[in-house]
Amino acid sequence: MSSQAGPDNENNGEHLPTVREGEEGKGVAVEERDPFANPGLPPHEPRKQDIDERAAKRSERTVALLFTVSMLATVAFIAAFVAIDVDKIVYIFPLGRVSALNFALGVTLGIALFTIGAGAIHWSRTLMSDVEVIQERHPIAATEETEAISKADWRQGTEESAIGSRKIIRRTMLGALTLVPLAGVVLLRDLGPLPGTKLRETMWAKGKLLINMNTDEPLRPADITVGSLSFAKPEGLKEGDHNFNNEIAKAALMLVRIHPGDIKDRKSADWGHEGILAYSKICTHVGCPVSLYEQQTHHVLCPCHQSTFDLSDGARVLFGPAGHPLPQLRITVNDEGYLYALGDFDEPVGPSFWERG
């Protein structure tokens, strides 16, 4: 409680068992048995630099040398920045062909910083005083006097404001303080428009042709051979459109062709065209592009969390954290021989959300 008690208590604590045992056992020899006696600091040992002035001079020169090297390295850093062309590539043995400028800047700045640190450490270890000193913490509690003053102040304040007797003011004030944070909560509504049906719909619609992402040409069934992998986007979506990234993030399509006899899921086979299956490329776990396709096993693997889907079995989840199979797009071929979609995905693509159902 009292401010002076801190250090004293510490001392009492250390000697407490000894004192108590001394009273009960009434022997001085008991004090010798105290297993927790504070051994105190060992006697101070001088360093070589403390007793030998020549060693101290040597240390001084070493520290000064390190600081000088740092200065030179900084000058070299500036010189390299000015002199070396940014495109210059040099071969440096273990690293290979690296940028000369990057290498020079890294090495010189590294030396400049390291030698400052090394100099400071060498200085403090060899020349600065190494006598251990104890600095006691100041007491945390305020003095009794200060405490009494602040209590009196508080009492005077409540009396003068009459918050205790004027009940209507006290209650309305509490009401106002309770309500005012609601304003901030209401503002959260303005964080953005509600998602609406954006999570459920993609750009795919009945009649949209499947466009090859590589060539921008509509795909024909004959282009897609067994064992091949291709990526398609819906007709009308062009790279560079202002909404391209938003739309492709939902509509990205992965096309594979599997021998119809190898397709285990009948519905999946019906939704494809002669073994060509069109699956969403967006993982149903957290929406990574899932397209590590193994053409012999028909497994497709997500690079983020290793969810594995079996494309020959309706993109069933074989492994990993994904919760749903990849949605499949119904496709068929039109009179001109091009593949087109028979509608949008019949379930939301990508990761689950609260209202997905």
Next chain:
Amino acid sequence: MKKLSARRRHPLAALVVLLIALAATGGLYATFAPTGKAQAEETSQSLAVEEGQKLFRVGCASCHGTGGQGSSDGPSLVGVGAAAVDFQVATGRMPLQQQGAQAPKKPNIYTQKEIDQLAAYVASLGPGPAVPEESQYDPAGGDVARGGDLFRTNCAQCHNFTGKGGALTDGKYAPNIDGVDPKHMYEAMQTGPQNMPSFPDKLLTTTDKQDIIAYLDEVGGDEAESPGGFSLGGLGPVSEGLFAWVFGLGALVVLTIWITARSAKARKS
């Protein structure tokens, strides 16, 4: 003669006799055996097919069947084309050393002429992609930037952004593409070896393939530049972060311990 009979009970005598007998038999066979009727057909193509068939029977038929029709140990080779043979054999993946998750790259034991003969034979089994011309896969003829785009769309999911490769399921993996012959890159894209999907010309045109090869040559070829120095396998921020936390911080901790462990006192305890 006395010298010879004195050594007839030497432990190695039997071995010497055996070697002499084998050499004699082999020599006699080589002298009197009927010579091959390879000269009968004159065109070099059919000659290559015939030579290829002989090589096929020795090196490939045990798994792929005597006519390349496939067996329980290996797929049918009808229609895989010369490009597939050139890729698989020239990179040493075939003949397979043992069945496993995936055929690894290993030193190739065939000459290019023998590979061409094998390829001609397999191509004769059914139509398939031919070995590409150098003008199709020369990295100098490709657009590096466009190739990077195409690589990230079609290939990077398995082979990593700069072609360093990565793991797949059950011990399979996408190999590192650094230093691979551009011809083999082209053939791999076209034929889809093992679990790699194929990218036929209609899906990824010959120009697209050349652009991808140009990109891979830029980031992983012999002359590839790494301006930053330590690429740490080119595996992205995860490996870089791991290196900084484990080795960078580890080195600092070790250095700190080393500094404080050494006593600065004149009298060493």
